Amino acid sequence: HLARNPFLCDCHIRWLNAYLREKQIETSGVRCARPRRMAKQKFGVLKDQRFRCQNRMQYLQSANNAQCEIECPTRCTCAKTTVTCRGLQLREIPNDIPKFTTEL
Structure with a gap:
C-alpha cells in the first residue's frame, strides 16, 4: 500500500512518479515526506523536474555504463537499470530495489 510509505521525493524516485502519472494508477493519496x-505534495501528479537531488548527481548514466554487479531483489532479475519481478505474484513492491532502477 503506497500511502503508508514516507517517500523521499528526489531524483532517484522520479521514474515512479512519472510511471504513476502516465498510467493513471490510483495511489491512495500518497504524498512526499521529504525533502x-x-x-x-501529492505523489504521482508532480512534474518530473521537481524531483531533484541536492548534489545534482545523476546515477542513470553511471548505471548504464557500469560493468559492476548490483544487488537485485530476491526472486527478481536485474539488467542494467531494469528490475523484473514479472509472474512472481508479489503482494508488495520489494524494498531493496537498486537506486539506479528506471524500469520495474
Whole structure:
C-alpha cells in the first residue's frame, strides 16, 4: 500500500512518479515526506523536474555504463537499470530495489 510509505521525493524516485502519472494508477493519496520543499505534495501528479537531488548527481548514466554487479531483489532479475519481478505474484513492491532502477 503506497500511502503508508514516507517517500523521499528526489531524483532517484522520479521514474515512479512519472510511471504513476502516465498510467493513471490510483495511489491512495500518497504524498512526499521529504525533502522539506516537497513535503505533503501529492505523489504521482508532480512534474518530473521537481524531483531533484541536492548534489545534482545523476546515477542513470553511471548505471548504464557500469560493468559492476548490483544487488537485485530476491526472486527478481536485474539488467542494467531494469528490475523484473514479472509472474512472481508479489503482494508488495520489494524494498531493496537498486537506486539506479528506471524500469520495474
